[in-house]
Amino acid sequence: MTDTPPDQPCQLAPFARSRQIDDWPPSPQRNSGALATSNRGWRIRWPVLDLATCSRCGLCFLYCPDAAILLSQEGYPTVADDWCKGCGLCAAECPKDSIRMGEDGEDTQP
């Protein structure tokens, strides 16, 4: 009931603090899923995917603590730039070794 919700929950949306105190939330609250800051700066490495060997098992999607692996309609993973922290769980759990942890900024699907 407070500020305008983002178009989609859990999607990064611009946020500017109001200079008018009456425009602040009426209690310490905000719309759930309203996201203002990316976690992009947390990582020094991130997943590089080899889709040719990917078996589309979805374990990378399952085990990502940050919901930073998205699956396409066909079941292939992509990396959510804003949320990947570079922990490497996806790579460690991939049964086909289709994921390696490369440098942050490297093409995730070479």
Next chain:
Amino acid sequence: MITIKNLPEPEYFVGHKACGGCGGSLVVRWTLKVLGERCIAVIPAGCMSAVGFIYPQMALGVNAMIAPFAATGAVLSGVARGLKARGIEDVTVVGFAGDGATADIGLQALSGAFDRRERMLYICYDNEAYMNTGIQKSGATPFGARTTTSPGGYRPETDAPKKDLIRIAAAHGIPYAATASVGYANDFLKKVQKAAQVEGPSFLHVFAPCPTGWGCDADSTVRLGKSVVDTGLWPLVEWENGAVRLNRNPARFAPLETYTGEQARFRRLTAADLADLEATRDRQWRALRAWVRESAGM
């Protein structure tokens, strides 16, 4: 039945500020995927609240509130009763509390809520110390683990294992209680679904590795979640209306080092310590199997 093959697509825990590889955040993410949008989450002071609600970043996609540290069970009760008074019956009330908030400071409120048969699902994500405040020893810290308040490795006066939360929950006679681990996702997902469906309180005690606090690689969370079960240090148990079941009952356990060896917190464990740990584990399993037989009336 939701399994790892058909995990619902919507995400309800995104953009949080938990450390890389955090087991606790996996517990929250998976649970909310199972429960869906019509749920209200109560999270006490601790890692998951500290990383999930920093204005203006609201990482939970469902209705949620932070509870006072000691009061998860009480706030859950209040939410459940408020919904009941309003005649709202299709909303799941779920709590996510750490081991300190469950086994230590919040045990009294949890006991009260169990005793009153509140309609709630209480999930303890156990990372075996007070991680949010900087890795201090909790009532769930295991033998030998280094924390910042047990710098030489935790050495209890007796050989008593860490607080046995599943037995404490079961002793209240609640309809459903179980242990789970992030290493066994299907088992966890099945238990969340069972726990959400029972009338009255349900309790899940979930093994949730903390790479930051344990001194292990950020990508070891799931691996440790498996090896802790395979070594027999974290039995997968289900208590359902008085009957106890072992979800895994191996004849032989994996060597303890496959679990402890990856973690800096266990670096000071000697061979003798490991032998003690093994003896304690075996004693626990004998007690556990006896409990199973007893509950089955054998």
Next chain:
Amino acid sequence: MSQLAFLSGNEAVAEAVRLCRPKVVAAYPITPQTVVVEALAGMVESGRLESEFVHVESEHSALALVMGAAATGVRTFTATSSQGLLYMAECLYYASGGRFPLVMMNANRALALPWNIYGDQSDSLALISAGWIQAYAETAQESLDMIIQAYAVAEDPAVRTPVLVNLDGFVLTHTYEAVSLPEPSEVDDFLPPPVFPDDYPGTFDLARPQSLAITAGPGDYAVFKARQHWAMCQAAKHIRTTAHAFRAAFGRGCTGLVEGYRSEDAEFILITLGSTAGTVRVVIDELRASGQSVGLIRLRYLRPFPTDELNDALFGAERTVAVRALGVLEKDISFGHQGSVALEVKAALYDRGAGVPVRNFVAGLGGQDVSRAHLADCFTELAATLDTAARVASGVRFVGLKDLVDDHDQEPA
């Protein structure tokens, strides 16, 4: 129409709560609050009150539980006292910071150690900065009326600040008087419904999920706290308008945060709170009969503190005689300084530049009797405060201590 009932203060509170129809009631027993909880349990059991009555395992849980319930958008009630109030102290700040519109009754009782179950105001005054509106009732009737008004004030969207209604332990909680009991329909007309509107702030929303009781870092935190403070300051206005509306609907009750008794033409005034005011009135009548210029000002609310009202009552245009000295009479001591209420009063007067001497009388600690003779002594001693040196030297006066010890008026060397 309303009817007269013979009720104790506790019972009057329970009847008031029944009339306000809270959807969730949770409380933990502590003397001398127990009667309220017992009465409400009976009402729920008999069906006179339709509510979720929750047997909690501690006061901390009681307040945490009603917070959770309020977050679902329903009216709630809890009650406590003394050690219980302090045990839930963390949750008091939490509830006010979260802007949950709770109403709680507190039976004012002494704090251990030594253990003592009898009345004094140390408990609620220890939590005066907890962000709760603090009301102090004088009679059972006022207790009932304050509870009803408390819901109207707390739930006002502009206020959304919890209210603590204080009754002196035993002296008020357990003393019977004839109380006018409104009809349920009259209270229904006076209060908003006990289920809040869907868009009420600080509640969950199934259509647009909300995160409540969140974290705010340096900077943001200060903005939330400033808003909380200003809402509490605004509450004074709402307390007055609510009291006027109550008076219009029910034909009784004070409309201010302070109440004077024969004070406009009094040179010597005792300022006090709670049930002690009743005895002070009697003593004033007696002393007036012998020609003394004495009066009473009763603080009905300590938060928000009625600075303007108090100064107006003491120095405003309505006065016919100038005040020469003030005494603050309270059942509380802030160890190493003075009574908390005296400190509040002095701060309020100082800001206006009032140079009137103020004497602090600490009385009734742990249920010690506050007799007419004690109060007459207070008025006598007020005259002595005109001598500044004597005032400074004597510090806090423990009223009634001389009944027990001879050298009551001296700090040990």
